[in-house]
Amino acid sequence: MAVKKREKDLTFLEKIYIVEIVKGLSLTLKNMFKPKFTMKYPEEKFIPPASYRGRPVLVMDENGEERCVACGLCSRVCPALAIEVQAGETSREKERYPERFEINMLRCIFCGLCEEVCPEEAIVMSKDYELAFDRRADAIYGKDKLLVPINQLKDRIEFLRSYK
Amino acid sequence: MPKIVIDGKEIEFKQGQTIIQAAKDNGINIPHFCWHESLSVSGNCRVCLVEVEKMPKLVIACSTTAADGMVVHTASEKTLSARNAVMEFLLINHPLDCPICDEAGECKLQDYAYSHSVGESRFVEEKTHKDKRVPLGPYVMFDGDRCISCSRCIRFCDEIAKDPELTFVKRGDRVTIVTFPGEELDNPYSLNVTDICPVGALTNRDFRFKARVWDMSANKTICHGCSRGCNIELWVRNNEILRITPRQNDAVNNFWMCDHGRINTFKFVNAEDRVDGPQIRKEGSLSKVEWEEAYNFAAAELKKFSKNEIAFIGSPYATLEDNYVLAKFTASFGSKNIDFIRHIDSSFEDDILRKEDLTPNSLGAEAVGVKPGKDGLNLEGVIKGIKEKKIKALYLIEDDIVSAFPELEEYLAKLDLLIVHATNFNKTTALADIIFPAAAYAEKNGTVVNFQGRVQRLKPAISTVETDRALDGMSMSRLDKFGTKYDRWAQGHKYDSKSTWKIISALSNVLGNKIKFNMAEEVFDEISKTITAFSGLDYDVIGELGAQSKLQAIEKNVNA
Numbered sequence: 001m002a003v004k005k006r007e008k009d010l011t012f013l014e015k016i017y018i019v020e021i022v023k024g025l026s027l028t029l030k031n032m033f034k035p036k037f038t039m040k041y042p043e044e045k046f047i048p049p050a051s052y053r054g055r056p057v058l059v060m061d062e063n064g065e066e067r068c069v070a071c072g073l074c075s076r077v078c079p080a081l082a083i084e085v086q087a088g089e090t091s092r093e094k095e096r097y098p099e100r101f102e103i104n105m106l107r108c109i110f111c112g113l114c115e116e117v118c119p120e121e122a123i124v125m126s127k128d129y130e131l132a133f134d135r136r137a138d139a140i141y142g143k144d145k146l147l148v149p150i151n152q153l154k155d156r157i158e159f160l161r162s163y164k
Numbered sequence: 165m166p167k168i169v170i171d172g173k174e175i176e177f178k179q180g181q182t183i184i185q186a187a188k189d190n191g192i193n194i195p196h197f198c199w200h201e202s203l204s205v206s207g208n209c210r211v212c213l214v215e216v217e218k219m220p221k222l223v224i225a226c227s228t229t230a231a232d233g234m235v236v237h238t239a240s241e242k243t244l245s246a247r248n249a250v251m252e253f254l255l256i257n258h259p260l261d262c263p264i265c266d267e268a269g270e271c272k273l274q275d276y277a278y279s280h281s282v283g284e285s286r287f288v289e290e291k292t293h294k295d296k297r298v299p300l301g302p303y304v305m306f307d308g309d310r311c312i313s314c315s316r317c318i319r320f321c322d323e324i325a326k327d328p329e330l331t332f333v334k335r336g337d338r339v340t341i342v343t344f345p346g347e348e349l350d351n352p353y354s355l356n357v358t359d360i361c362p363v364g365a366l367t368n369r370d371f372r373f374k375a376r377v378w379d380m381s382a383n384k385t386i387c388h389g390c391s392r393g394c395n396i397e398l399w400v401r402n403n404e405i406l407r408i409t410p411r412q413n414d415a416v417n418n419f420w421m422c423d424h425g426r427i428n429t430f431k432f433v434n435a436e437d438r439v440d441g442p443q444i445r446k447e448g449s450l451s452k453v454e455w456e457e458a459y460n461f462a463a464a465e466l467k468k469f470s471k472n473e474i475a476f477i478g479s480p481y482a483t484l485e486d487n488y489v490l491a492k493f494t495a496s497f498g499s500k501n502i503d504f505i506r507h508i509d510s511s512f513e514d515d516i517l518r519k520e521d522l523t524p525n526s527l528g529a530e531a532v533g534v535k536p537g538k539d540g541l542n543l544e545g546v547i548k549g550i551k552e553k554k555i556k557a558l559y560l561i562e563d564d565i566v567s568a569f570p571e572l573e574e575y576l577a578k579l580d581l582l583i584v585h586a587t588n589f590n591k592t593t594a595l596a597d598i599i600f601p602a603a604a605y606a607e608k609n610g611t612v613v614n615f616q617g618r619v620q621r622l623k624p625a626i627s628t629v630e631t632d633r634a635l636d637g638m639s640m641s642r643l644d645k646f647g648t649k650y651d652r653w654a655q656g657h658k659y660d661s662k663s664t665w666k667i668i669s670a671l672s673n674v675l676g677n678k679i680k681f682n683m684a685e686e687v688f689d690e691i692s693k694t695i696t697a698f699s700g701l702d703y704d705v706i707g708e709l710g711a712q713s714k715l716q717a718i719e720k721n722v723n724a
Contacts, residue, residue: 062723071263072376084653087373095297096264096373102652119263136650 001015011040036062046072046129051157053112053125055141056103059157066147067122070098074114074123099144105131106139124156166232170238174270180315184212184225187238190567193236195276197254197362198228199313202419203323206315211276213246216239222246237300244280251281257292257337258363259309267364273312283697294340300330301349303369304358309338311365316355317341324420325517327351330390340581341365349713353425353516356420357421357453359409370427371407375399379643383625384708386612388481388605389425390512391521393614395709396421397605398430398625401641403656405606405626406432416618422518430606433626434657437474437589437699441660450599455670462598464673465581466497469557475501475546478534479562479664480523483600483610484698485687486664487525489679490561491533493668496677501555504529507566519615524605526702528613531697532716550575557581561664566591585664601661603628608663609636609684611706615717621706629660 013019039046042075050056059067060108069088088099114123165176170187177186186192197209212225217235222243237243255277262268294308296512318330318341331348332339358368380399387394394417399407408430410421437480442458443450474693476494478487506526513520538541541549547569549555562585566573575581576595584596587604606625611618627633633644647654665687672679681687685703692698695712705711
C-alpha cells in the first residue's frame with residue numbers, strides 16, 4: 001500500500017492546539033451576540049413570504065361564495081391526482097359550481113400547477129404549512145377546510161398577478 | 165375511376181362526390197364545422213376553404229364537386245391564411261367559457277382554435293350577448309352565446325328526424341336559434357343534435373356537468389333499447405355509466421340513436437335496486453348468501469322435480485351465450501318446456517331507427533334454441549301449466565314475467581320453486597325462492613342478434629366483483645389507471661354479479677352435468693360450430709361493427 005506523504009507538517013503552534021481553540025471559541029462567542037436565525041417553533045410561528053407554496057386553498061369571494069366553477073383543470077393537471085371535483089348546476093350567473101371539491105393532502109406535492117392552470121384564480125397556494133393528521137380519512141380536505149376568505153389570501157393573489 | 169390530387173396525393177373518387185367527401189374517404193381531413201356526411205350541404209361556416217389550381221379564388225371543399233384532374237391544396241399558404249381569418253371571425257363572438265362548458269375536450273371549435281388559429285384576438289369591443297340556458301326541449305339545453313350558426317341541428321331535424329322544429333331568427337351577429345312558436349325540440353331523436361353540434365351550444369340536460377369528457381372512458385358496445393341494436397359508446401367514470409353516445413355503423417344506425425336508448429337504458433345498471441350477491445328465501449324473506457350455498461341449494465331443489473314439472477324461460481334481453489347455455493341446461497334435464505317472453509310495442513316503431521321489438525336479442529334467443537322442443541310447452545303452455553299446477557318449478561333468466569303477465573302473480577307465489585336470474589329487484593324477484601344476480605349488459609362479454617340478423621358484440625364497460633378493468637380489456641381512463649383503493653374517486657361500487665351463462669354452467673356442474681365454459685368466447689365458438697346460422701363467425705370476425713349471420717331478417721309483426 002502506497003503511503004501518501006503529508007503535504008505539510010503542522011507548525012509548533014498548531015501542534016499545541018491552544019491557539020486554535022481560542023480562535024474557535026472566539027468565533028462562537030462572537031455569534032452568541034449576533035441576531036438569531038432560528039425560531040422557537042411552535043411558540044413562535046414562521047410567516048412565509050408571498051412566494052411560499054403552502055397547502056392549496058379555494059378562494060371564497062366577499063359574498064361568501066367560491067370562485068371555482070368546477071372546470072376540472074386543476075384535477076386534470078395535478079401530477080399526483082390529488083384533486084377530485086364534482087360539478088353541479090347553480091342559478092348563479094356562472095352556472096357551474098363544485099358540488100364536491102376534495103384534495104387528498106397525502107397525494108399533494110405542493111407543486112402549484114393547480115394554481116397556475118386555474119382560469120378563475122380560484123385555487124391558490126396559501127401560507128398554511130401545518131398539516132398533521134393521524135388518519136387517512138383526515139387527509140382528504142373537503143370544501144369546508146379548503147374555502148378561505150379572499151382577504152386572507154391578498155398577498156398571494158398580488159404576487160401571482162405581478163408575474164402574469 | 166376519375167382522380168384528383170390533394171396535397172400531392174393522387175386519390176380516386178366517385179363521380180359527383182364533393183372534394184371534402186373524397187378527401188375524407190381517403191383519410192385526409194379538411195377542417196369543417198357545418199358539413200356533415202349525412203346531412204345536406206349548407207356551406208356557411210367557410211372553414212373548409214381550399215385552394216384549387218386554375219380557380220381564381222379559394223373554394224369551399226364541402227360544396228365543390230370534385231372533377232377529374234383537379235389539383236387541391238389544403239395546407240398552402242393561401243389556404244392557411246384564409247382558414248385563420250375564418251377562425252378569427254368565428255371566435256369574435258364566441259365566449260371564453262370553456263371552463264364551464266360541457267363540450268370542452270370534444271369541441272371542434274376548441275380543437276381548431278389550437279390547430280388553425282393565431283391564438284390571439286384582435287377584437288377589443290364587447291362580445292354579443294344572447295340567451296343562455298334555454299331549454300329547447302325535455303333533453304336539450306341551448307346556449308345562444310356559444311352558437312356558431314352552422315345549422316347542423318336545424319338540418320338534422322328537417323332531414324333525419326323529419327320533424328322541423330328549429331330555425332334561425334334575426335340576422336348578422338344577432339342570429340340565433342329558436343324552436344318554432346308552440347313547438348319544442350322533442351322529437352324522439354332530439355339528443356343527436358348535441359352530438360353533431362360542433363360547439364357547446366346544444367348540450368345534454370341529462371348529462372349536464374356530470375363529468376368532464378377526459379375523466380371518462382368510452383366503451384364500445386350495443387344499445388339495449390330495441391332490436392335495432394344501435395352501436396354505442398358507454399362513458400364510464402368511477403365504475404358508473406354517465407352517458408351514452410352513438411357510434412358510426414352505416415349498416416345499422418349510421419351516426420344516430422334515439423333518445424329512449426340514450427336516456428332510459430343505462431340507469432338501471434347503477435340503480436339502488438341492483439341485486440348484489442345471490443339471495444335465497446329463508447322463512448319467507450330473502451337473505452344474501454355465498455355463491456356456493458346458492459348453487460348447492462338450487463341444485464338440491466331442482467332435483468326434486470321431474471322433467472315435465474319444470475319449465476325454463478329464456479330472455480331476449482340476455483346474450484346469445486346466455487340463452488344458448490340455458491337451452492343446453494334445459495336439455496340436460498330432458499325438458500322441452502322452454503320459451504321466452506316477447507316484448508312488442510308497435511307504437512314504439514318508426515321508419516328511422518326504432519323497432520317495435522323492445523329487446524336486443526329475440527332473433528338470437530330463438531336461433532340458439534330457446535324455443536319449445538317437440539311436444540314441449542311454449543310460453544302460453546307454460547303459463548297454463550303454472551295456472552293448472554302442472555308446472556311446479558320455473559327457471560327464469562333476466563326477465564320480469566310478473567310485469568308482463570300480472571295475472572300470474574298469485575300463481576307464481578304458490579309455485580314450489582322459482583329461480584330467477586335478475587339484474588334488478590322487480591315484481592318477479594319478489595316471489596322468487598332463489599335469485600342469482602345476473603350481470604347487466606354493461607358488465608359482460610357476449611353477442612346479440614338484431615332484427616336484421618346481424619351479430620354484434622357487447623363488451624363490458626363496468627367491472628363487477630369478479631372482473632377487472634385492465635385484465636378484462638375494458639377501456640381505461642387516466643383515473644382508472646392510477647386510482648388506488650384509498651382514493652375516493654376510485655371506490656365506485658362493484659356489484660357481485662355474474663353472466664347468466666356462467667351461473668348456469670356452475671350450477672350444472674353441481675348437478676353433475678357437463679356444461680363447462682370459462683369464457684363467453686368459448687360459448688360462442690361452440691354456437692358457431694353447432695348452429696349453422698352462425699357458422700364461420702367468431703369474436704374477431706364480428707369485431708366492433710358486427711357481422712351478418714345467416715338468419716333471415718325479422719319480418720314485421722312476427723308475434724302479431
